[in-house]
Amino acid sequence: MLRHRARAPRRGPRGRAPREMLRADARAPGHHAHPRQPWRKGRAPPALRRLARLGRRGEAAGLRARAAAAAGAGTQGAERAGSHAARGTACNGAASDGSAGTNTAGSAVRASRKNGRQAPPGHLQDRGMSVITIEQAGSYDGQEVTLQGWLYNLRESGKLLFPIFRDGTGIMQGVCAQKEQPEAFAALRGLTQESSVIVTGKIRAEKRAPGGYEIGVTKLEVVQRVSESDPYPIQLKEHGVDFLLDRRHLWIRTPRQAAILRIRAEAVRAARQFMDGQGYTLTDAPIFTPAACEGTTSLFEVQYIDEEKAYLTQSGQLYVEATAMALGKVYTFGPTFRAEKSKTRRHLTEFWMLEPEAAFADLGDMMELGEGLVSHVVQSVLKNRVRELETLKRDTAKLASVQAPFPRISYDEAIEILQKSGNPAKYGDDFGGDEETILSSQYDRPVIVHRYPAAIKAFYMQPDPLRPDLALGFDMLAPEGYGEIIGGGQRIHDYDLLVRRLKEHNLPEEPFQWYLDLRRYGSVPHAGFGLGLERTVAWICGTEHIREVIPFPRMIYRVYP
RNA sequence: UGGGGCGUGGUCCAACCGGUAGGACACCUCACUGUUAAUGAGGAUGGUGAAGGUUCGAAUCCUUCCGCCCCAGCCA
Numbered sequence: 001m002l003r004h005r006a007r008a009p010r011r012g013p014r015g016r017a018p019r020e021m022l023r024a025d026a027r028a029p030g031h032h033a034h035p036r037q038p039w040r041k042g043r044a045p046p047a048l049r050r051l052a053r054l055g056r057r058g059e060a061a062g063l064r065a066r067a068a069a070a071a072g073a074g075t076q077g078a079e080r081a082g083s084h085a086a087r088g089t090a091c092n093g094a095a096s097d098g099s100a101g102t103n104t105a106g107s108a109v110r111a112s113r114k115n116g117r118q119a120p121p122g123h124l125q126d127r128g129m130s131v132i133t134i135e136q137a138g139s140y141d142g143q144e145v146t147l148q149g150w151l152y153n154l155r156e157s158g159k160l161l162f163p164i165f166r167d168g169t170g171i172m173q174g175v176c177a178q179k180e181q182p183e184a185f186a187a188l189r190g191l192t193q194e195s196s197v198i199v200t201g202k203i204r205a206e207k208r209a210p211g212g213y214e215i216g217v218t219k220l221e222v223v224q225r226v227s228e229s230d231p232y233p234i235q236l237k238e239h240g241v242d243f244l245l246d247r248r249h250l251w252i253r254t255p256r257q258a259a260i261l262r263i264r265a266e267a268v269r270a271a272r273q274f275m276d277g278q279g280y281t282l283t284d285a286p287i288f289t290p291a292a293c294e295g296t297t298s299l300f301e302v303q304y305i306d307e308e309k310a311y312l313t314q315s316g317q318l319y320v321e322a323t324a325m326a327l328g329k330v331y332t333f334g335p336t337f338r339a340e341k342s343k344t345r346r347h348l349t350e351f352w353m354l355e356p357e358a359a360f361a362d363l364g365d366m367m368e369l370g371e372g373l374v375s376h377v378v379q380s381v382l383k384n385r386v387r388e389l390e391t392l393k394r395d396t397a398k399l400a401s402v403q404a405p406f407p408r409i410s411y412d413e414a415i416e417i418l419q420k421s422g423n424p425a426k427y428g429d430d431f432g433g434d435e436e437t438i439l440s441s442q443y444d445r446p447v448i449v450h451r452y453p454a455a456i457k458a459f460y461m462q463p464d465p466l467r468p469d470l471a472l473g474f475d476m477l478a479p480e481g482y483g484e485i486i487g488g489g490q491r492i493h494d495y496d497l498l499v500r501r502l503k504e505h506n507l508p509e510e511p512f513q514w515y516l517d518l519r520r521y522g523s524v525p526h527a528g529f530g531l532g533l534e535r536t537v538a539w540i541c542g543t544e545h546i547r548e549v550i551p552f553p554r555m556i557y558r559v560y561p
Numbered sequence: 562u563g564g565g566g567c568g569u570g571g572u573c574c575a576a577c578c579g580g581u582a583g584g585a586c587a588c589c590u591c592a593c594u595g596u597u598a599a600u601g602a603g604g605a606u607g608g609u610g611a612a613g614g615u616u617c618g619a620a621u622c623c624u625u626c627c628g629c630c631c632c633a634g635c636c637a
Contacts, residue, residue, distance in 0.1 A: 153597095153598075155596050156596085157600085158594055159593080159594055160593090162595075162596045164597090173596085173597080177594060179594080206595090208595060229588095231571090235587060235598085237586065238572085238586095240572085240573080240629090240630090241630075242629060242630080243572075243573095298635090338636070338637085340636070341562070341634095341635090342635065342636070344632075345631085348637090352637095430636095432635095433633080483636090485637070487636080533637085534637080535637055536637090
């Protein structure tokens with residue numbers, strides 16, 4: 001059994017976050033803010049002040065009883081129905097092309113229940129053919145379809161209701177008039193925010209509707225009604241970061257957060273696609289490691305079986321060097337852990353890293369691979385996640401220019417640029433946030449800084465043969481102040497030199513014996529780098545803090561929920 | 562670990578030099594057939610992070626503690 005030893009004090013649920021305000025569903029104010037600190041927070045737009053009236057009481061006791069009955073019927077199976085619905089969405093969406101509109105799911109469900117018909121094997125109910133996602137709605141104009149999702153908001157205007165539904169793929173406005181659809185109207189009136197629903201109606205283009213389409217609701221089934229006495233806690237208005245982080249499991253339902261997570265997924269997909277296309281093989285590194293990879297940084301210690309201690313990996317690099325010697329061109333993609341007490345908008349204690357490594361590769365190869373990878377990821381998101389970037393109100397012009405090749409400057413040149421702009425940096429210093437921001441603000445795409453002094457880099461960095469005091473390493477700095485998204489370079493392949501460097505860095509040799517083996521048996525020049533997923537996604541999304549781009553951020557003093 | 566900032570109803574904020582803790586939103590009721598965080602009218606809840614101290618009187622001043630945010634270091 002494992003026990004997590006490194007523990008961060010659990011923060012109280014009532015902690016407050018007075019200064020930094022986010023609208024639960026607002027875009028982070030920021031990209032056009034101060035260039036030195038583009039993430040600088042601001043206030044939520046003052047125009048966004050009012051919340052829709054949700055959770056009103058039903059108009060009649062009969063209605064409420066009916067709603068309760070509907071909810072009750074679904075209560076036992078509510079959870080199962082939920083996951084079931086999620087599964088159904090994908091396959092039905094695909095299946096429904098071409099046959100949509102012939103048989104609505106809603107009516108099929110009711111018909112099957114009324115007739116006592118058996119659900120098909122593996123399904124709880126017969127859903128018919130036209131259950132679609134909101135994302136697909138545009139191609140169903142004029143057809144009757146069924147949506148499965150949640151009530152995001154409800155606006156009332158007399159005998160007209162404007163519910164807004166969300167299903168994870170987007171949000172869509174519905175319309176329901178009492179005169180025309182008395183039953184659906186009654187079911188919808190007073191329905192509470194985030195109640196789960198199955199909606200049937202006709203899709204139509206409508207200029208006044210957000211997104212350009214709306215659904216004329218003809219049937220509404222409440223899967224589970226959120227209680228008025230315990231309403232959904234996240235309002236459509238500003239909240240403190242702390243409040244939202246305590247409810248991260250609910251916060252991710254808001255369109256902005258969902259859009260970010262979908263962009264993250266696209267970034268991962270594109271990154272792997274690119275690496276695979278370049279002939280790199282995925283070879284994952286272990287999470288438990290016997291010792292530090294780079295020595296200095298603090299590690300999470302775990303008890304590993306009996307008395308033995310192990311650590312959560314802070315980098316897969318050493319291992320990926322081994323698999324590179326086995327397979328040639330490889331990469332890892334997985335979580336890494338840093339127990340440092342970094343409390344900035346660029347740090348997490350648990351984050352994901354993609355680490356390529358190639359035998360017979362040098363610094364130049366890796367700089368080229370890095371810029372190709374980053375360009376491809378950015379361009380893929382730009383192409384395949386238009387809607388999500390729109391939701392985030394991201395300035396896509398700033399992403400469009402992200403095309404390889406990227407500018408490359410040496411450390412020496414970087415120091416010059418810094419000094420010219422009045423920064424006190426002197427030769428031999430490593431760069432902090434300020435320096436990175438000054439450098440990256442000179443360009444419209446990420447900038448590569450290479451050949452740092454060996455003294456400020458990791459022990460395994462190959463020295464520059466022309467100037468041995470320099471390391472053949474490079475960093476890639478994202479624009480707009482998002483900092484270092486890639487760090488890497490050429491590794492030492494000479495056994496004696498590596499042993500010497502271990503000594504210089506006061507590292508013990510025993511834990512590195514296997515690593516030294518790579519230099520004993522057929523050592524070759526090789527290089528690689530690590531790409532920080534969250535920093536990359538934060539930059540692409542333009543979020544003010546890295547914690548928004550991972551479903552459940554782990555930070556110092558935050559391991560809940 | 563340093564430096565800075567901050568803790569007030571469920572949420573987000575006010576409260577001048579120390580003088581009866583208030584508003585908006587959320588919630589409830591009513592009106593409204595094209596709303597866009599709908600709007601308008603009405604209603605009921607409910608709070609100064611904790612412990613000391615100064616004072617006739619403390620959200621406000623002092624001390625300690627707790628918690629959070631930002632920045633730096635380290636890094637992706």
